[in-house]
Amino acid sequence: VNSDYAEALNSALALAYYQQGNVSSALGIMAELAYLSQSYQGKYNYIMGLWALEQGNATLAATCFQYAVDAHYKEAKLYFAIALTEAQQREQALVAWDSVARESAVYDVMAKKIKRILTTSAAEARQMNDDDKYQYCRYRLSRKDTLSFNGLLPTFRHDNYRALALLDMVQAQF
Secondary structure, eight states, X not given: OOGGGHHHHHHHHHHHHHHTTXXXXXXXXXXXXXXXXXXXXXXXXXXXXXXXXXXXXXXXXXXXXXXXXXXXXXXXXXXXXXXXXXXTOHHHHHHHHHHHHTTOHHHXXXXXXXXXXXXXXXXXXXXXXXXXXXXXXXXXXXXXXXXHHHHHGGGOSSHHHHHHHHHHXXXXXX
């Protein structure tokens, strides 16, 4: 009886599941919708990518955003680049940021900043401002880079950035 409305009902169901914390059911329904839908494939993959980022799974998010980019969904290129950066896939992220930079002047400024952070050496990172140092720690240093991290940590001027960098490293170590 509701076959004409099945897609809309299932997407609403997926959103409700996610809101209730039932992430696996929400992703399962949304993945099925993305597979079956021709009109909203990009939208469904984009939503799954946002959910994956929110859940801390940047690799899955990058995959979802790649499908959204392939479907020409709005802002998917930006979030694809962000997900690759979060997943510490540096080479692919640099290519994705080049693609984002061509979208608009605002994205170009953003892309230049993050590309500079992704290509900066450890010695150059010590001379950056605290915001850029924090992003360097977040996107360039892995949990195994404790020597570089310990060398960079005392160079922070503001305690808030130092605390954020420490929290990120502790979470990565955990």
